[in-house]
Each structure stands twice: as C-alpha cells, then as structure tokens.
Amino acid sequence: MEELPKAYDPQGIEDRLYKEWEAKGHFHAKPDPKKKPYSIVIPPPNITGILHMGHALNDTLQDILIRFKRMQGFEAEWMPGTDHAGIATQNVVERKLAKEGKKRQDLGREKFIEEVWKWREEYGSTIIRQLKKLGCSCDWERTRFTMDEGLSDAVLDVFIKLYEKGLIYRGNYIINWCPRCQTALSDEESQHRDVDGMLYHIKYPIKAAKDSFVIVATTRPETMLGDVAIAVNPKDKRYKDLKGKAVMLPLVGRELKIIFDPIVDLKFGTGALKVTPAHDPVDFELGRKHNLEQINVMNDDASINSLGGDYEGLDRFEAREAILEDLKARGLFIKSEPHRHAVGHCYRCHTMVEPRLSPQWFVKMKPLAKPAIDAVKKGKIKFYPERWTKVYLDWMTNIRDWCISRQIWWGHRIPVYYCKGCKDGEGIIVSKAKPEKCPKCGSADIAQDPDVLDTWFSSWLWPFSTFGWPKETPELKYFYPTNALVTAQEIIFFWVARMIMAGIEFRGAIPFKDVYIHGTVRDITGTKMSKSLGNVIDPLDMIAKYGTDALRFSIISITAQGQDVFLSEGKFELGRNFANKLWNASRFILMNLKEDEVKADLCVFFKGAKLSLPDKWILSRFYSTLSYVTECLDEYKFNEAANSIYEFIWHEFCDWYIEIAKVTISEKSSQVILYKVLEKSLRMLHPIMPFVTDEIWRKLPREKTGADSIMIESWPHVQKEMISKDAESKMKELIEIIVAIRNIRSVWNIDPQTSVEAIMNVHEGGIEKLLRENEGFIKRTARVSSLKIGKISKPAGAAASVVGRVEIYIPLEGLIDLAKERTRLKKEEDRINHEIRSISARLKDKNFTLKAPKEVVEKQAARKDELVSQLEKLKSNLEQI
RNA sequence: GGACGCGUAGCUCAGUUGGUUAGAGCACUACCUUGACAUGGUAGGGGUCACAGGUUCGAGUCCUGUCGCGUCCACCA
Numbered sequence: 001m002e003e004l005p006k007a008y009d010p011q012g013i014e015d016r017l018y019k020e021w022e023a024k025g026h027f028h029a030k031p032d033p034k035k036k037p038y039s040i041v042i043p044p045p046n047i048t049g050i051l052h053m054g055h056a057l058n059d060t061l062q063d064i065l066i067r068f069k070r071m072q073g074f075e076a077e078w079m080p081g082t083d084h085a086g087i088a089t090q091n092v093v094e095r096k097l098a099k100e101g102k103k104r105q106d107l108g109r110e111k112f113i114e115e116v117w118k119w120r121e122e123y124g125s126t127i128i129r130q131l132k133k134l135g136c137s138c139d140w141e142r143t144r145f146t147m148d149e150g151l152s153d154a155v156l157d158v159f160i161k162l163y164e165k166g167l168i169y170r171g172n173y174i175i176n177w178c179p180r181c182q183t184a185l186s187d188e189e190s191q192h193r194d195v196d197g198m199l200y201h202i203k204y205p206i207k208a209a210k211d212s213f214v215i216v217a218t219t220r221p222e223t224m225l226g227d228v229a230i231a232v233n234p235k236d237k238r239y240k241d242l243k244g245k246a247v248m249l250p251l252v253g254r255e256l257k258i259i260f261d262p263i264v265d266l267k268f269g270t271g272a273l274k275v276t277p278a279h280d281p282v283d284f285e286l287g288r289k290h291n292l293e294q295i296n297v298m299n300d301d302a303s304i305n306s307l308g309g310d311y312e313g314l315d316r317f318e319a320r321e322a323i324l325e326d327l328k329a330r331g332l333f334i335k336s337e338p339h340r341h342a343v344g345h346c347y348r349c350h351t352m353v354e355p356r357l358s359p360q361w362f363v364k365m366k367p368l369a370k371p372a373i374d375a376v377k378k379g380k381i382k383f384y385p386e387r388w389t390k391v392y393l394d395w396m397t398n399i400r401d402w403c404i405s406r407q408i409w410w411g412h413r414i415p416v417y418y419c420k421g422c423k424d425g426e427g428i429i430v431s432k433a434k435p436e437k438c439p440k441c442g443s444a445d446i447a448q449d450p451d452v453l454d455t456w457f458s459s460w461l462w463p464f465s466t467f468g469w470p471k472e473t474p475e476l477k478y479f480y481p482t483n484a485l486v487t488a489q490e491i492i493f494f495w496v497a498r499m500i501m502a503g504i505e506f507r508g509a510i511p512f513k514d515v516y517i518h519g520t521v522r523d524i525t526g527t528k529m530s531k532s533l534g535n536v537i538d539p540l541d542m543i544a545k546y547g548t549d550a551l552r553f554s555i556i557s558i559t560a561q562g563q564d565v566f567l568s569e570g571k572f573e574l575g576r577n578f579a580n581k582l583w584n585a586s587r588f589i590l591m592n593l594k595e596d597e598v599k600a601d602l603c604v605f606f607k608g609a610k611l612s613l614p615d616k617w618i619l620s621r622f623y624s625t626l627s628y629v630t631e632c633l634d635e636y637k638f639n640e641a642a643n644s645i646y647e648f649i650w651h652e653f654c655d656w657y658i659e660i661a662k663v664t665i666s667e668k669s670s671q672v673i674l675y676k677v678l679e680k681s682l683r684m685l686h687p688i689m690p691f692v693t694d695e696i697w698r699k700l701p702r703e704k705t706g707a708d709s710i711m712i713e714s715w716p717h718v719q720k721e722m723i724s725k726d727a728e729s730k731m732k733e734l735i736e737i738i739v740a741i742r743n744i745r746s747v748w749n750i751d752p753q754t755s756v757e758a759i760m761n762v763h764e765g766g767i768e769k770l771l772r773e774n775e776g777f778i779k780r781t782a783r784v785s786s787l788k789i790g791k792i793s794k795p796a797g798a799a800a801s802v803v804g805r806v807e808i809y810i811p812l813e814g815l816i817d818l819a820k821e822r823t824r825l826k827k828e829e830d831r832i833n834h835e836i837r838s839i840s841a842r843l844k845d846k847n848f849t850l851k852a853p854k855e856v857v858e859k860q861a862a863r864k865d866e867l868v869s870q871l872e873k874l875k876s877n878l879e880q881i
Numbered sequence: 882g883g884a885c886g887c888g889u890a891g892c893u894c895a896g897u898u899g900g901u902u903a904g905a906g907c908a909c910u911a912c913c914u915u916g917a918c919a920u921g922g923u924a925g926g927g928g929u930c931a932c933a934g935g936u937u938c939g940a941g942u943c944c945u946g947u948c949g950c951g952u953c954c955a956c957c958a
Contacts, residue, residue, distance in 0.1 A: 007920070174956095192955080199958085218958060231958095268957040275958095282956045342955080355956090387885065391953075394884070398954090489953080519886095520952085528952095546920095558906085560895065563886080564951085571893080574906060577920045588917030643895075643905075658917080739924085746924040752913055835902065847938035856900055856939090863901055 004590060004699070008583035010547030014691045017709075018132060026712055027137045029077035031478035038074035039479040040066060041463050041512075042138065043487050043495070044146065046085035047120050048092050051130035053521040053529055053567060054488060056539040057559060060552045061518060061638060062486045063136045067687035068633050069483075070137070071715040077479050078137060079466050081144035082124060086411040086455040087181055087348045093119050093410070109409050116410050133540060135548050135690045137711065142475075144466045146458040147412070154465040155412045155458045156432050158506060163430045167364045168404075170416075170428075172294075174284040175403050177356040178346035179302030179316070183407040184360050186454060187400060188493050190344035190353045199269060199339035200324065203332040204230060207246040207255060213332075214239070214247055214258075217269025219339060220279070221327075222319040224249065225308045226295040227256055229275040231286055234260040236271050250332050251323065252309060259290045278357040294357055300407075302354045316354065361405040361414060361451070368501040369399045375500060375510050384516045384636045385562040388492065395493055404454045411452030420445040460498035463511035470506075485512040488520060516636045519564035521555075529567075542572050549689035550575030556688055557642040578646055579692045582685070585654045586696045589674050592665050595701040598675040605672055612664075613734070613774055615673050616727035618657040621648060622677050624728075626684055627718045633687070645685050653677060656735065660777040675700070680716040733767075733804055734774055740801040741782040744810050747824065748799060755785035761792050761807035761873075771806070800825065800877040802870045807877070822878065829874050832867050839864045 021027065031037070040062050045055060062078060070076035093116045094104055104112045124145075131138065144151060162168040176190035177183075200221050203213040214230055230247050232239040239258075247256045256275075263282065264273050277287025278296040287294060297308045304311040304319045311319045327333040344353035373396050375381050376389060383389045405414060417435060419427030421443025429435050429446070437444045461469070463485075467476035481503070487496060496515055503511030522528055523535040542551045553575035559565045611619075625648040632641035657677070664670040679700055686693040690711060697710040707713045741758055750756060762768045771778070771789045779787055794800060797813040799821055839860055842848050849857055 004917090006918075008918095192953095216958085220958085263956090265957050273958055280956075280958070282958070285956085341957080391885075395954075493954095522951095558894070563894090566893065568893080570907070573920070577906095577918095580920045581918065584918035584921085586917085591917070637897090639895075640897085647905085654918085655922090662917095742923060743925085746912070749912075752915075752923075831902085839901080842938080845938060849938080851938045852900075859901065 004583065004587040004696075006584075006587075008547075008580045008692060010549065010579070010691060013695050014133075014135070014548050017691055017694055018135065021137065021709060021711060022132075022140065024708070026709060027078070027139050028141055029075050029139055029479075031474045032075045035073065035075040037077065037478050038066075038069040039077040039079065039482040040484050040486065041079040041466060041482055042081060043485075043491065044081045044083040044144075044459065044462060045127045045131075046088055047082045047124035047127070047145075048085055048088050049082075049127045051127060051134070051539050053537060053539055053555070053565075055127075055131070056134060056551060057518060057521055057555050057565065058486060058488065059131055059134055059136050060556060061516070062484075063134070063552075063690075064556070064633070064638060064687040065484060065486070066137055067690060067711060068715065070711070071683065071686070071713060073714065075478075077139055077142075077475075079142055079144070079479075079482075080128070080131070080136075080138035080140060081462075081466060082127065082146070083455060083459060084120075084145065084147040084411065086406060086408055086452060087183065089116060089120070090408050090410040091181065091348060104409065112409055130540065133543055133548065135552065137690075142466070146455070146462075150468065150471075151458060151461070151465045152412055153432075154461050154469055155453065156415045157470050158461060158502070159415055159453070159457075160430055160432065161506070162363060167367060168361060169364065170359060170361050172357060172359045173362070173403075174279075174281045174355050175358050175360055176344055176353045177300075177302075177358060178349065178351055179300070179354055180349050180351040181346060181408070182300045184358055184403055184405060185346060185353065186403050186456075189347045189454075191347050192342040193345050194340055195343045195352075197339050197341060197343070198336040200336045201270065201334040202250070202274075202327055203334060204247045204250060204256070204272075204274070205332075206242075207248050209245070214242065214272050215270045215334060216272045216274040218274055219341065220316075220320070221323050222304070222311075222316050223276045223279040223297070224274060224323065225252060225304065225311060225319075226276045226278050226297040227252075227254070227274045228277060228287070228292045228295060229257040229259050229290065231259045231261050231264050231273040231275050232271060233262055233264040233266050235262070236264070236266050238271060250330065251326055257290075257292070259286065259292075261286055261289065280355055284357065296357050298354065298356060360403050361416075363402040363404055365399045365401055365501075368505055369396045371504045372396060372497065372500040375504060381500060381510050381512065382514050384514060387562075388489070388515070388517050391489075392492060392497060396497060402454075404457050405449075405451040406454055407451055409452065411455060412458060414449040414451050414453060416449040417446050418449065419443050420447065456494055456498060459495055460502040461506070463499055463503060464507045480507065481510050482512045484514040484516060486516045486518065489517050490520070492517065514636070517562055519559060519562055521565045521567055523567060537567055537569055542569070546572040546576040547579060547691070549579050549692045553578055553642060553646075553689050556638050557646065558639065560639050561637055575689075578650065579689060581650055581654060582689075582692060583696065585649070585658060586678060586682075586699075588658065589678055590699060592671075593675060593701065594666075594671060597668055597671040599701055605668070609669050609672075611669060611673075613727060613730055613770075614657055614660045614777060615669055616724055617731035618653060618673060618677055619722045620724040620727050621652050622680065623719055623722045626680070626716055627720075627723070629684055630715070630718065638688075642688055645681070645688070649681055649685070653681065656731075656781075659781055663776060663780055683710060683713055683716050686710050686713075730770055734770070734778065736803050737771075737806055737808065738778060738782045740803045740808055741784065741810065744799045744801055744808070745783070748810075748812055750812075752783070755783050756810050756812075757786050758782065758784040758788070759792050759795070759798070759809040759811070760787065760789045761794070761809065762789060762805065763791060764805055767805040794877060794880050796880075800874075802828075802873045802877070804866065804870075807873050825874055825878050829871065829878065832871050832874065836864060836867045836871065839867070 066076050066078040097104060176185040178185055197219050199217050199219055201215055201217050203215055206212045206214060227249050242258045245258055249256050275283045275286050277284045277292050278294040295307055297304055299305045302316040304314050306312050311322060314322060324333060346353055373393060376392060415430060415432055417429040419438035421438055421441040427438055435446060438446060463482055464476060464480055467473060467480055469476055499511045503509060520528055529536045539551060550572050554572045558571060625644055628644055629641045661670045661674055682693040682697045694710045760771055768789055775787055794809050795811050798809040798811045801808045843860060
C-alpha cells in the first residue's frame with residue numbers, strides 16, 4: 001500500500017480538500033421528499049467582521065452538527081450569510097472617508113450608500129473566506145445578505161404588517177442616544193457599565209423665601225438647564241412645608257414647581273429630585289404624570305443647544321464643569337461625593353449614552369412576547385444548557401417596547417412617507433414604494449422618513465427570510481422550522497428571543513427546536529478576547545501553525561457544555577498531536593494492509609471468523625464509543641464526544657490493539673479488524689476533524705464505486721451485538737497484569753531491550769485459561785521471554801506483584817535489593833489493608849446491607865473477597881523475602 | 882438590588898441519574914531515538930474535591946449558609 005509522509009502536514013491538504021468538496025456540491029442541500037430535513041441557519045457575521053475565536057467555536061459547533069446529520073442521512077442544510085450591521089459598517093466607512101478628509105455629509109446620502117456598497121463588495125466577504133478556512137460546510141450557493149432584495153422586501157413587509165396591526169407606533173420618548181454615532185439605540189444596544197462618577201449636591205433657592213433652599217443631588221448637573229420641577233416623596237417629613245411653594249432654578253432663573261410623588265426614594269441623596277423630563281426616563285414619567293413641560297437642552301452631539309442659554313455650544317462634560325464653577329461662585333454648590341453607578345454605553349463605539357427625548361419608531365412587544373413565552377414554557381423550544389430558559393423567560397416577561405429607528409444612512413429605510421400638505425402628524429403614509437400623491441389630500445409634496453431600521457429588525461427574520469419568505473418557496477416549506485440554533489449568550493435578547501417572536505408572528509411556527517448556548521471565549525486570565533485589549537489569539541494564525549483540525553479539536557475538547565473557554569496558544573498542541581497520532585497509526589496500518597484481504601465481504605468474514613480476545617475487545621470498545629459519541633452529539637455534549645474518541649483512538653486502539661496486532665498483522669482477522677476499526681473511527685471523527693479524516697480515508701483500499709469523500713459517507717451503525725462486557729473485563733484484567741510486569745521492570749531498572757522470565761501463580765482454571773490463550777501478546781507487550789502459568793511457588797530472589805486472581809513473579813536473582821522490595825510490597829499491603837478496613841466497616845453496618853441495593857452490597861462483598869485473597873498472597877510473598 | 886455560573890492535582894479543566902481505589906491534557910521525575918508516531922513510548926509522583934452545617938447506609942455529586950472569582954439584568958436621580 002501507499003506510504004504516508006512521516007508527520008501529518010495540514011498545509012496544502014486542507015485547501016485542496018475544501019475546494020473539492022465545494023466543487024462537487026457536497027455542501028448543497030435541496031428539498032428531497034425521500035429524506036428528512038435537518039437545517040441550521042448561521043448567526044450571520046457582520047460584513048465588517050473578521051474571524052475570531054468566538055466564531056471558531058460557534059461555527060465549528062454548527063459544522064459538527066451539520067456534518068454529523070449529513071452522515072446520518074438527513075438532507076442537511078446550513079444556511080450561511082452576512083449581516084449588514086448598520087451602525088458598525090457605517091462607522092467603518094465613515095472612518096475610511098475621514099482618512100480622505102471627507103465626511104458622509106459631504107457626499108450626501110445616495111453617494112455615501114454607494115460607498116458602503118463598494119466597501120461591502122471589497123471587504124464584505126472576508127469573513128466568508130475565513131469560514132471556509134475553518135472547514136465550514138455551509139451551503140454557499142444559498143448565501144444571503146440582510147440587504148439582499150428578497151430579505152429587504154421581507155423587512156418592509158413586516159414593518160407594514162406590524163404597523164397595520166397597530167404594533168408599530170411613532171412617539172416622542174426618552175431613548176438611549178449615542179452622541180458619537182448620533183443615533184438612537186435600543187435598550188439592548190445600551191450596555192451598562194459601572195462608572196466612578198460624582199453625586200453633586202446643589203442648592204435650589206425657594207421662591208420668595210430668603211436663605212431657604214431645597215438641596216438636590218444629581219450625577220448630571222448639566223441637565224439642570226432642562227429642569228422643570230422638584231419632586232419629593234409625599235411621605236417625606238423634611239419637605240412637608242414645600243406644599244404650595246415654588247423653587248427657582250439657579251443659573252437659569254426658571255420657576256420650578258414642587259411635585260409630590262411616591263416614586264422618589266427617601267433614602268437616596270437628599271430625598272429631593274430635580275425633574276428633567278427631556279433627559280431622564282424617570283423624570284419623563286413624572287413629567288407625563290404631572291403634566292410638565294419637556295425642555296430638551298442638547299443637540300445631537302450632546303452639546304448644549306440654544307435652550308441652554310449661556311452654555312450653548314459647550315459639550316455636555318464641559319457644560320458640567322462650567323455649571324459647577326458658576327454654582328460655586330454663587331454659593332449654591334454644597335459638595336460632591338464619589339458615586340459609583342451603572343451608565344449606559346453604546347455597544348458599537350462605547351461612548352456614554354445620553355438618555356434623551358426623541359421622536360422614534362417603536363414596536364409594541366408585549367403581544368409578540370406572549371406566544372413566544374408559551375412556546376418555550378411548553379417545551380416546543382428547548383435551551384441547552386437548560387438554565388438559559390429562565391434568563392429568556394425573565395427577559396420576555398419584562399419586555400419593553402423596541403426602539404427600531406436609527407438616525408443613520410446604511411440600512412433598510414423606514415417605509416413611511418410624510419405628506420407636507422396634510423396637517424402635522426396626519427399625513428403618514430406607510431407604503432413599500434413612494435406614493436405619487438397623498439391619498440388624503442392629493443398633494444405630491446411627499447418625503448420619506450429619513451431614518452433606517454435597527455439592524456436586528458432584519459436579523460429577527462433570518463430563519464425564514466433566508467429561505468425566501470414571504471414567498472412560499474419549496475425550501476421554506478422543507479427546511480423551516482430549523483432544528484438547532486447555535487449561539488453565544490450575549491445575543492439571546494438581541495436575536496434569539498426576537499427570532500422566536502418573529503417566527504411565530506409572521507410564519508406561524510417556531511423558528512428552531514433547540515437553542516444551544518455556548519460559552520464565551522476568554523484569554524487565559526479570564527478576560528474576554530477583544531481586539532482593543534490586544535489579547536486575541538487569531539484563529540487563522542493557529543490554523544497556519546497547527547492546522548484547522550487541530551484548532552477545531554482542541555477548542556471542542558476543552559469546551560464543556562455552556563461553560564466559558566479559557567484559551568492559550570499551547571492548548572492547540574492537543575489537537576495537533578492527536579491529528580498526528582491518528583495519521584501515524586493510519587500510516588502503520590496502510591503500510592501493512594493487504595488490499596485483497598480487506599476488500600472481501602466483511603460481513604461474511606465476521607460470520608465465520610474466530611476472533612481473539614483483543615479482536616473482540618477492540619470491536620466492543622469501538623461500538624461502545626460510537627454509541628456514546630452518537631448520544632453526546634445529539635445532546636450537544638461536544639467535548640465528551642471529542643474526548644471519548646480521543647481516548648478510544650489513542651489509548652485503546654493505538655496503545656493496545658495496534659501493539660498487540662503487530663504480531664498477528666499478516667493474519668486475516670487482524671487485517672480486517674485494523675481496517676474496519678480505522679475506517680469507522682475516521683467516520684466517527686470526521687465531523688470534528690474533517691480534513692485529516694478525509695485525507696486518510698481516501699488512501700484506504702475500498703470499493704471505488706462508493707462515495708468519493710468521507711463527508712458524504714454514512715455515520716457508522718452501532719452493532720450492539722459486538723459490544724461485549726465480558727471481553728472488556730477480561731481484557732482489562734490482562735492489561736492490569738501487563739502493567740504490573742512493566743512496573744516491576746521499571747522499578748528494578750531492567751533495560752527495555754532485555755526480556756525477562758515471568759511466572760503466573762494461579763489457583764483457578766478460568767484465569768489460567770485466559771492467560772494461556774493470550775500468552776502471545778502478554779509476552780510481547782511486557783517483554784517476557786518465557787511465561788510459566790500454573791500452581792507455582794515463588795522462586796527465591798524474585799520480585800512479586802499481586803493483581804486480581806494472579807500472583808506474578810519475576811525471577812531477578814541477584815538484581816533485587818531485598819529491603820527495597822520489602823518496602824514496595826509493604827506499601828502495597830498498607831493500601832489494601834486500608835481499603836479492606838473501609839469495606840468491612842461498610843459491610844458490618846446493617847444500615848448499609850439492608851438499605852443499599854443488593855447489587856451494590858454484592859459488589860462490595862466480592863471486592864472484599866478479592867482484596868483479602870490479594871492480601872494473603874502479598875503476606876506470603878513478604879514472608880518469603 | 883435581582884438572577885446565574887464557577888471554586889476538584891503545580892496549571893487549564895472533565896466528572897452522566899449519589900455507589901468500589903476521584904480522571905484527562907499540560908507541567909514534573911526516571912528510563913527509552915524499539916521498523917507507525919519524540920507532535921512519540923513505558924513506568925511513576927502529585928488531590929482533606931473552597932469552607933461550615935445538613936439529608937442519606939453512602940456526598941465531588943443533593944439541600945442550607947459563609948467566603949472568594951466571574952457574568953448578565955435593573956429608571957437610586
């Protein structure tokens with residue numbers, strides 16, 4: 001057979017195989033009534049994205065599922081695509097323009113959008129190429145983009161549907177405003193971070209009362225320019241006298257009402273709250289309740305506007321300083337105290353968010369949330385790990401309306417037109433296309449709403465818009481609902497929850513059955529990997545250095561279900577070494593395989609073959625492993641699947657079976673089993689390590705009429721009748737004996753080349769038979785020249801060891817240090833004594849013998865017998881020294 | 882303020898529904914370049930399973946509390 005290179009070198013192999021898979025259409029799936037569908041939609045990466053370890057984990061997991069299901073015979077569709085990422089992409093293109101000294105306003109809206117599309121043409125598919133490097137078997141022919149015609153159409157359709165249903169409205173509310181991106185954000189896009197701020201105590205003079213003040217505490221003194229009232233709790237005795245009075249706003253001179261409202265916390269600050277309805281959500285509510293004026297004192301960039309009087313033009317933080325100075329000058333400033341509190345930050349540029357009154361479009365969420373809550377409560381959608389169910393339900397039951405309009409240019413433009421001929425607020429036309437004239441007044445003076453929709457307003461349709469919705473395509477009918485959604489916890493609210501609502505509302509069915517939430521990839525210190533922190537490990541570097549399979553295997557093997565992953569570069573050696581081990585085992589087998597022997601009908605062979613214990617054992621271990629791995633993959637226990645394959649291939653197949661088979665390798669049964677176990681192991685490992693498995697598989701002798709790649713081969717069938725607990729326990733016993741002999745050799749520094757004589761003192765037929773039948777490989781693997789089995793007493797000057805039913809003697813006349821041997825055996829005796837004591841105590845305890853299951857008690861008793869007999873043997877050995 | 886996760890070998894982590902002697906990888910020690918593999922082999926050392934109670938015949942595993950670390954959510958200005 002063909003000889004393989006000495007070490008596995010992924011360079012060259014990976015790209016070659018990937019191109020071939022793709023060219024042959026192995027990734028493509030289409031509706032096939034004869035097969036069951038299995039589908040996953042990718043969490044679409046941003047077009048600005050570059051592959052990071054989070055993707056490496058996320059997309060490897062999905063690829064494992066898809067490859068596994070494809071092999072199991074499902075029509076497996078992995079729908080890929082990218083997200084236009086409104087704010088993020090606009091920022092990137094604006095930065096590019098800035099380098100040329102231009103602003104987007106210089107270009108104008110149309111030209112700017114053209115620039116973004118150009119940028120997208122050039123860089124937007126970087127991430128797709130990188131996913132290919134990862135080995136992802138996505139159905140690239142179907143690749144979608146959230147700004148594609150069809151998907152954009154779906155977005156407009158959904159907007160109109162919700163508007164007509166009364167679930168979309170426009171209103172002037174406090175929203176999260178990013179002064180840098182100059183747009184509104186949803187609550188989810190405003191990320192709370194603890195900030196060390198100050199709480200400033202300021203005197204507000206009471207009107208017409210000399211030298212009396214109300215002291216308020218605020219963290220944002222600059223907003224006082226928009227104050228319209230002071231609120232106190234009606235129960236607050238300190239402020240009883242304020243009834244019927246008014247307060248003068250310092251620096252501005254406006255008269256402020258005093259209002260009484262239980263929302264004010266008596267314990268916080270001074271118990272008096274300055275009310276700024278245009279700049280704070282609580283104040284906004286107070287303002288509505290008490291009919292207060294709303295004074296917005298800021299521009300879009302958070303500088304003070306003309307309503308801010310002398311402070312106009314100052315940035316919010318400059319204004320804060322200036323106002324504090326002026327207050328000090330007038331003796332109205334009392335003190336500032338350090339105050340740590342959570343403040344919202346823009347999730348795109350991390351600028352401090354300014355809560356601010358602004359007219360925006362909103363989606364009413366409560367009606368959408370209700371069926372989405374039920375779907376999860378009834379178990380139609382399951383979260384893995386299960387604990388995320390609670391997180392989802394808590395959020396959903398407290399859901400608030402979704403601000404969906406953004407004051408940027410890149411995105412789906414809101415399909416709303418305003419007629420200037422109609423009275424303010426009445427000439428709203430919601431329509432996909434621009435109307436010629438206003439249906440109400442006939443005016444042609446119509447302008448579209450300048451805003452675009454939140455990026456997530458297209459993402460939430462992803463599981464069905466990608467399959468062609470609102471058109472009733474065959475793909476949509478066949479592949480929807482999808483089977484699994486694999487994503488990170490950060491995105492549960494942004495995306496997962498909203499997809500569930502959208503799926504039920506627009507498609508009338510849940511979008512996926514399982515949601516697998518994996519952990520966050522962190523660096524070795526536990527910090528989230530991010531480019532700005534400079535602690536990233538670039539997956540592409542790791543692929544170049546260790547290979548894709550190594551990257552995939554390593555990250556999977558160290559990621560327990562739903563736990564965060566702590567990565568360091570050294571961890572990729574695990575996967576690289578494993579790929580190399582597999583490569584070399586295959587290399588050995590291929591060097592020795594006689595093609596004719598293994599091309600014969602294997603089923604016929606197994607019917608007639610008399611298998612040796614190691615043969616039965618390795619087959620049993622393989623099918624046990626296969627059965628467990630299948631179960632693990634179905635339950636999203638990827639690490640357990642990976643680790644049990646590793647354990648099987650390395651420590652059972654390579655360490656034992658191949659070593660044992662070296663003697664019998666030219667025999668038919670060894671040939672067949674080596675081939676069969678290797679070939680099936682490759683299939684079992686393929687979803688996790690797609691490249692090395694296919695490369696080796698192609699070199700195996702096989703019927704050329706079959707599949708041309710392991711990726712479209714079938715998942716091995718678990719042959720239960722091959723699983724033999726008897727073979728497994730017998731083999732375990734022999735392995736223990738071999739290890740004991742090796743141990744003696746090692747302890748007495750016997751040269752690895754030197755063969756020794758070994759004596760097995762046995763008093764029972766079963767074990768004697770077992771030893772005799774397997775004498776060959778025992779001698780070989782333990783380097784024993786002659787093996788005597790029977791009732792044989794210990795020769796003088798022999799080292800001894802007791803394993804289960806066997807006493808092992810290795811005659812080492814003259815080589816043994818008797819004192820050292822005594823200590824060694826004594827240590828062993830102590831260990832056994834200790835265990836006997838503990839088991840005896842248990843067996844004497846009636847509570848145990850009566851209450852524990854019979855099996856457990858029997859097992860303990862048997863264990864005790866074994867230990868006692870071992871102890872006797874040890875003692876007699878000790879006496880003979 | 883609420884919710885969740887984690888604390889197991891020097892390091893990074895597994896540990897199924899409670900049941901013999903708690904595992905792996907890396908690191909460490911000794912020996913080995915043996916015809917698959919030094920990205921390797923053989924043997925070995927190393928753990929009061931954070932702490933304190935409780936349930937149980939039996940707890941790393943279940944319950945309560947404490948301490949430490951981390952994450953998410955939240956309108957104390």
